[in-house]
Amino acid sequence: MELNQDNYENYLLLYIDNELSASEKAAVELLLASNPKLAQTLKALQAVQLKPEFVEFSDKSSLYRFDEMNASLDPAFKKTLYKSSLKSAKLIDIKKIYWATGSIAAIAISIFFGVKTLVNQPQLQQPQLVASIAPIKNNIPNKSVSILKPIEKTLSTTDNQLNNQPQIIAQPNQVIADATLPIIASVTNNDQPILSKETLNADQTATMVESSSITADNTTMNSTISVEQKIEKEIFEEINTEDNDRVIYISNIELDGDKFRGITRRLNALFKRNKSEKNK
Amino acid sequence: MTDIAYNNAVDQYADGVYRFIVKNIQHEEDARDIVQTAFEKLWINRDTVDPVKVKSYLFTIAYHQMIDHIRKVKKYTVTDIYETSSIDPVYQPQHELRQTILKAINELNPTQKSLILLKDYEGYNYQEIGEIMNLSESQVKVYIHRARLQLKEKLSHLQKASA
Numbered sequence A: 001m002e003l004n005q006d007n008y009e010n011y012l013l014l015y016i017d018n019e020l021s022a023s024e025k026a027a028v029e030l031l032l033a034s035n036p037k038l039a040q041t042l043k044a045l046q047a048v049q050l051k052p053e054f055v056e057f058s059d060k061s062s063l064y065r066f067d068e069m070n071a072s073l074d075p076a077f078k079k080t081l082y083k084s085s086l087k088s089a090k091l092i093d094i095k096k097i098y099w100a101t102g103s104i105a106a107i108a109i110s111i112f113f114g115v116k117t118l119v120n121q122p123q124l125q126q127p128q129l130v131a132s133i134a135p136i137k138n139n140i141p142n143k144s145v146s147i148l149k150p151i152e153k154t155l156s157t158t159d160n161q162l163n164n165q166p167q168i169i170a171q172p173n174q175v176i177a178d179a180t181l182p183i184i185a186s187v188t189n190n191d192q193p194i195l196s197k198e199t200l201n202a203d204q205t206a207t208m209v210e211s212s213s214i215t216a217d218n219t220t221m222n223s224t225i226s227v228e229q230k231i232e233k234e235i236f237e238e239i240n241t242e243d244n245d246r247v248i249y250i251s252n253i254e255l256d257g258d259k260f261r262g263i264t265r266r267l268n269a270l271f272k273r274n275k276s277e278k279n280k
Numbered sequence B: 001m002t003d004i005a006y007n008n009a010v011d012q013y014a015d016g017v018y019r020f021i022v023k024n025i026q027h028e029e030d031a032r033d034i035v036q037t038a039f040e041k042l043w044i045n046r047d048t049v050d051p052v053k054v055k056s057y058l059f060t061i062a063y064h065q066m067i068d069h070i071r072k073v074k075k076y077t078v079t080d081i082y083e084t085s086s087i088d089p090v091y092q093p094q095h096e097l098r099q100t101i102l103k104a105i106n107e108l109n110p111t112q113k114s115l116i117l118l119k120d121y122e123g124y125n126y127q128e129i130g131e132i133m134n135l136s137e138s139q140v141k142v143y144i145h146r147a148r149l150q151l152k153e154k155l156s157h158l159q160k161a162s163a
Helices: A008-016 A022-034 A034-048 A075-081 A085-120 A120-140 A142-155 A175-198 A200-215 A219-238 A257-279 B003-025 B028-044 B051-076 B094-104 B109-118 B125-131 B136-161
Strands: A247-250 A253-256
Touching: A008 A022, A008 A034, A022 A034, A034 B136, A075 B094, A085 A219, A085 A253, A085 A257, A120 A253, A219 A253, A253 A257, B003 B028, B003 B109, B028 B051, B051 B109, B094 B136, B109 B125, B109 B136, B125 B136
Parallel strands: none
Antiparallel strands: A247 A253
16 A cells, blocks of 8 residues: 555544554654655644553552462461261261160160059050050051960860860950950960969869859859950960061061060060969 | 462552553443453453463453443433533633543443554454454444544544634
């Protein structure tokens, strides 16, 4: 592009903005020297140029960054801050074990004291006992029937004695009747030999039970027995005597069926003893 | 970019960036905020910013921050902030020529004003200004020339009026 009268203004603007090459700059300066009108125009353009002035940013300290601002922890110290999820998991496990053992111990103690109080106040504690064993019934509902089977077998061995109890057997439509059979049978089976050896009075009470059931004259006696039999029936239903499955679950707690059965047997014996004393 | 290089950039360019912004928006506090933001961004991106282009990086960030600021201010003000200054052509004494030029510059549109400020104060060439303001080199050239001729006309008018 050649400098001429038409485009000189453009060249002057580029000249004051320092955007021309060295040769172009020289050409403009040569033209300016020979043309005062152009020089005047250049002066007018330079007049509207801003002259550099110093303006200070007064808050520079706020912009500085120092090493202290980038403070980083020593890696060795950092390691002490690390947390392992495995450690906390172990702690939780231990806590769980403590809780489990604690709860089992609490249940065991409560059962122990429950038994103790039952011994002292058997008549009052009977309904409570039934209530406390009720959850077990829920856990093993299907096996309650099988409980009676072995006892029924023992019953069959004592046909002679059962023949002496026509009233109870002669009630097939009553479910309780099935349950009463082994109980009375057990009374006659288990207690008779023992009682005959121990005391005569006890023997007499046993015979009293038999005679009362045969004659059926004393209806009040029969009703009390049937109530007790109902309670005892429920107790018996909770116990699993199957060899393969003698584990009893109370919520999440596993109990040994054999030991539990031992406790219930003792309870049963105590009831009978109390009953006999009462009858006496 | 090291911490030392960053702090050197503060020393070298903070005043220039501040001057560029404060001359544009005529508000010291807002200008300081914009400078703060520009250097904050430089610090955050210090590892990726080319050490040679730190100055233009700062001006670019500051310029775009300023544009955002102007848009926000315009939303909340009825009158244009640049219309607050008015030139009285009759009673302007000669020694106030510089102030008159500044006032005339303030009456330019924000783009022309930034172009003049970057050119005259910072000495950037057209290409660098184009990079900062996101314009082509030819656009920068045309806009600057237009602004200069506009200022020249205004000034000659004032000088004639005062004569």
